[in-house]
Amino acid sequence: GQQVMxxxxxxxxxxxxxxxTYCNSSTTLSNIQWYKQRPGGHPVFLIQLVKSGExxxxxxxxxxxxxxxxxxxxxxxxxxxxxxGTYFCAGREGAQKLVFGQGTRLTINP
Amino acid sequence: GAVVSQHPSRVICKSxxxxxxxxxxxxxxxxxxxxxxxxxxxxxxxxxxxxxxxxATYEQGVEKDKFLINHASLTLxxxxxxxxxxxxxxxxxxxxxxxxxYNEQFFGPGTRLTVL
Numbered sequence: 001g002q003q004v005m006x007x008x009x010x011x012x013x014x015x016x017x018x019x020x021t022y023c024n025s026s027t028t029l030s031n032i033q034w035y036k037q038r039p040g041g042h043p044v045f046l047i048q049l050v051k052s053g054e055x056x057x058x059x060x061x062x063x064x065x066x067x068x069x070x071x072x073x074x075x076x077x078x079x080x081x082x083x084x085g086t087y088f089c090a091g092r093e094g095a096q097k098l099v100f101g102q103g104t105r106l107t108i109n110p
Numbered sequence: 111g112a113v114v115s116q117h118p119s120r121v122i123c124k125s126x127x128x129x130x131x132x133x134x135x136x137x138x139x140x141x142x143x144x145x146x147x148x149x150x151x152x153x154x155x156x157x158x159x160x161x162x163x164x165x166a167t168y169e170q171g172v173e174k175d176k177f178l179i180n181h182a183s184l185t186l187x188x189x190x191x192x193x194x195x196x197x198x199x200x201x202x203x204x205x206x207x208x209x210x211x212y213n214e215q216f217f218g219p220g221t222r223l224t225v226l
Contacts, residue, residue, distance in 0.1 A: 033214060042203055043154065045214040088153065097144070098215065102153045 002027050004091045006101030014109050019076040021104035023089035031092050032065055032072045037103070038085040046074075046087075081108050112138045114206050116218030123194055124226055131189045131221045133204030139184035140206035144215065145177075148201040160187045194225040 003026040013019055023032065031050045035043035047056055049065035049072060056063045062075045072091075076083055086105045090098040113136040123129050133143055141162055146154040158179050159167045166179035178190040187206075191198055201222050205215040 035217075042217045042220045043205075044217070048214060097156055097159060099156075100154045105151070 002091070002093050002099050004089060004099045004101040006089055006104055008104055009102060010105050010107075012107045012109065013079055015081060016078050019079050019083070019106055021074050021087050021089075021106075023072045023074075023091070023101050025070045025091045025093075025099075027070070027093050029069050029091040030094050032069075033090045033092075033098065034063060034072075034074055035088045035090060035100075036085050037088065041085075043088060076106075079106070079108055081110050084108050112136075112206070112216045114140075114204065114216045114218040116204055116221055118221060119219060120222045120224075122224045122226065125195050126193055128190055128192045129194055129223060131191070131202055131204075131223075133187045133189070133206070133218050135185045135206045135216070138206075140187075141184065142207050143181060143187040144205045144207075145179060145187075145189050146203045146205065148203060148220075150201075154203065157189075191223065194223070196225045199223055199225045 005024045007022050031048055033048045034046040036046055037043045047063050052069050053067045054065040060077045064073045086103040088103045089101040092098050115134045115136055117132045121129055143160040145157045147157050148154050156169050157172045160179045160181040162181045162184050168174045176192055181187040201220050203217055203220040205217045207215050
């Protein structure tokens with residue numbers, strides 16, 4: 001079945017440093033979504049990527065979808081303490097269910 | 111964005127009892143709702159897909175007789191954990207999608223279940 005791998009599992013940075021998490025699927029995806037979950041909270045939708053090679057930006061966050069639609073990345077520039085949380089990618093194959101990656105837990109040293 | 115509520119937010123129960131968790135879409139109609147389970151510091155594992163007016167579709171390894179799902183209306187789905195045991199303790203989260211297949215999912219705030 002479809003698998004979505006996400007690395008790294010944990011990332012600790014100094015405030016102001018950049019952060020990147022990577023997501024790889026075993027199969028070609030129809031779309032990929034990114035969610036953020038704050039400690040003790042629930043996942044909150046960030047963005048959806050659909051097109052091959054698509055790049056989207058939200059302020060300091062840059063999301064990319066690979067040309068082969070099998071990988072994706074989330075890059076945060078100049079992290080702030082409010083960026084703390086776990087970032088999940090979730091891939092969908094065709095019209096199938098979303099499959100979540102393991103998540104990358106980001107902690108920040110102020 | 112759309113709002114999904116979940117009730118209760120936290121429940122502690124004795125082993126052997128049943129617990130019902132409600133998931134409601136407050137400002138939209140959700141033809142499909144999803145139930146996830148999340149253990150501490152782990153990812154979300156899909157348990158079942160709930161479709162209004164029809165039987166839920168369970169993921170492999172999820173006991174349908176233990177985790178009863180009812181999607182009685184376009185705004186309400188319930189998950190009942192029957193005869194709960196300590197190993198059922200977890201964070202249960204529902205999500206709802208509205209309409210088009212490729213849209214985002216809106217997550218409820220989750221229910222933390224502790225079985226003593």
